[in-house]
Amino acid sequence: AQSVSQHNHHVILSEAASLExxxxxxxxxxxxxxxxxxxxxxxxxxxxxxxxGDPLVKGIKGFEAEFIKSKFSFNLRKPSVQWSDTAEYFCAxxxxxxxxxxxxxxxxxxxxx
Amino acid sequence: GAxxxxxxxxxxxxxxxxxxxxxxxxxxxxxxxxxxxxxxxxPEFLTYFxxxxxxxxxxxxxxxxxxxxxxxxxxxxxxxxxxQEDSAVxxxxxxxxxxxxxxQFFGPGTRLTVL
Numbered sequence: 001a002q003s004v005s006q007h008n009h010h011v012i013l014s015e016a017a018s019l020e021x022x023x024x025x026x027x028x029x030x031x032x033x034x035x036x037x038x039x040x041x042x043x044x045x046x047x048x049x050x051x052x053g054d055p056l057v058k059g060i061k062g063f064e065a066e067f068i069k070s071k072f073s074f075n076l077r078k079p080s081v082q083w084s085d086t087a088e089y090f091c092a093x094x095x096x097x098x099x100x101x102x103x104x105x106x107x108x109x110x111x112x113x
Numbered sequence: 114g115a116x117x118x119x120x121x122x123x124x125x126x127x128x129x130x131x132x133x134x135x136x137x138x139x140x141x142x143x144x145x146x147x148x149x150x151x152x153x154x155x156p157e158f159l160t161y162f163x164x165x166x167x168x169x170x171x172x173x174x175x176x177x178x179x180x181x182x183x184x185x186x187x188x189x190x191x192x193x194x195x196x197q198e199d200s201a202v203x204x205x206x207x208x209x210x211x212x213x214x215x216x217q218f219f220g221p222g223t224r225l226t227v228l
Binding site: 004032034036042043044045046049051090092094095098099100101102103104105106 | 154156157161206211216
């Protein structure tokens with residue numbers, strides 16, 4: 001069965017600091033990879049996704065993620081965080097044969113102003 | 114609005130009661146998903162519909178859980194004889210077509226508390 005692990009459950013950063021959230025998945029075949037974000041009081045929304053092509057994917061609000069197939073990783077990055085990036089971030093995966101998403105446990109990011 | 118809507122937003126049930134949770138997907142979306150999110154965890158898949166057909170129900174935790182989408186639009190998740198371990202946020206998502214690379218749009222969820 002597929003699984004997704006996110007390395008940090010809580011991250012606290014100051015504004016303008018750089019962000020990297022780790023995500024590793026277990027599945028040997030072709031995968032589609034997603035990062036979803038949940039801002040306080042809001043529902044889950046897509047930040048970015050990868051399914052083929054350039055392994056460096058750019059998303060909304062200055063976020064990007066890099067797919068490294070050899071490491072089964074899809075880490076999320078942002079060069080300079082803002083207070084408004086305070087949210088919970090979820091990495092998710094599905095396979096070419098399935099539609100259901102398998103989520104990691106989430107990382108709560110708090111950005112101090 | 115144009116997004117996925119769910120009702121009720123909050124539901125408190127006494128142990129043993131039956132509950133029904135509703136999901137209105139984005140109009141025209143073929144695929145509909147239900148997920149369960151326990152406190153401090155990521156969403157976990159429950160079941161998947163393509164139009165009115167329930168193609169995957171492998172995530173339903175017991176036979177007390179039942180989902181339907183009779184006309185291929187609105188879906189209802191029913192939990193019979195609720196237990197305390199059913200307390201969670203139940204999320205509905207829809208996507209415009211089948212295929213794993215399609216974005217799933219999530220609703221706000223229904224927070225179920227079983228006393």
